[in-house]
Amino acid sequence: KAGVTQTPRYLIKTRGQQVTLSCSPISGHRSVSWYQQTPGQGLQFLFEYFSETQRNKGNFPGRFSGRQFSNSRSEMNVSTLELGDSALYLCASSYGGTGNEQYFGPGTRLTVT
Amino acid sequence: AQTVTQSQPEMSVQEAETVTLSCTYDTSESDYYLFWYKQPPSRQMILVIRQEAYKQQNATENRFSVNFQKAAKSFSLKISDSQLGDAAMYFCAYSGTSYGKLTFGQGTILTVHP
Numbered sequence: 375k376a377g378v379t380q381t382p383r384y385l386i387k388t389r390g391q392q393v394t395l396s397c398s399p400i401s402g403h404r405s406v407s408w409y410q411q412t413p414g415q416g417l418q419f420l421f422e423y424f425s426e427t428q429r430n431k432g433n434f435p436g437r438f439s440g441r442q443f444s445n446s447r448s449e450m451n452v453s454t455l456e457l458g459d460s461a462l463y464l465c466a467s468s469y470g471g472t473g474n475e476q477y478f479g480p481g482t483r484l485t486v487t
Numbered sequence: 488a489q490t491v492t493q494s495q496p497e498m499s500v501q502e503a504e505t506v507t508l509s510c511t512y513d514t515s516e517s518d519y520y521l522f523w524y525k526q527p528p529s530r531q532m533i534l535v536i537r538q539e540a541y542k543q544q545n546a547t548e549n550r551f552s553v554n555f556q557k558a559a560k561s562f563s564l565k566i567s568d569s570q571l572g573d574a575a576m577y578f579c580a581y582s583g584t585s586y587g588k589l590t591f592g593q594g595t596i597l598t599v600h601p
Binding site (some may be wrong): 405406407409416417419421422423424429430432462464466468470472473475476477478480481 | 518519520522524529530531532533534537539578582583584585586587588589590591592593594
């Protein structure tokens with residue numbers, strides 16, 4: 375089975391711009407979770423989608439949004455980028471049940487200048 | 488809210504030796520799951536092992552095993568016969584009733600010396 379894929383792998387954006395990141399889950403997985411990883415804050419949960427519905431959301435401002443398509447692929451959007459949004463963004467897929475193992479993609483490294 | 492604490496920012500071990508990484512957590516939930524993930528320099532997060540809280544038996548995956556002490560809310564990872572490829576950042580993570588959410592510890596950097 376192919377693993378979780380994320381595109382693009384690297385991005386450089388300017389403050390004020392917006393960005394869209396994509397995540398394709400493992401075949402058969404219906405849940406996609408997104409995380410932000412920074413040296414200062416560590417790994418923080420952004421949100422989770424299951425069957426095109428957001429089931430859970432972390433403590434991030436409304437500039438961070440996402441969606442999921444019928445094929446379970448998910449996108450994450452960040453509007454009005456700030457310097458503090460520079461981070462590694464990881465997505466993970468699972469079958470969606472409580473406690474199911476999450477399998478991570480390679481991440482998208484976003485740099486905001 | 489659940490919290491996960493890894494008190495060892497860095498650990499080192501000689502190749503072929505055994506090392507134990509510590510993790511404690513805090514929760515009021517009765518049903519939950521605990522994980523260890525490994526993040527090598529490539530930054531790819533790799534699942535190492537999973538423990539179900541309702542199971543008393545400690546999980547084992549080849550050279551990796553856990554010591555799960557539910558009453559103490561402790562979940563340590565033991566790596567036996569350490570290999571150079573084990574060098575990475577190791578994260579302890581908690582999953583409870585909150586859908587799709589893993590709560591991570593701060594991580595422990597493991598160095599393996601040849």
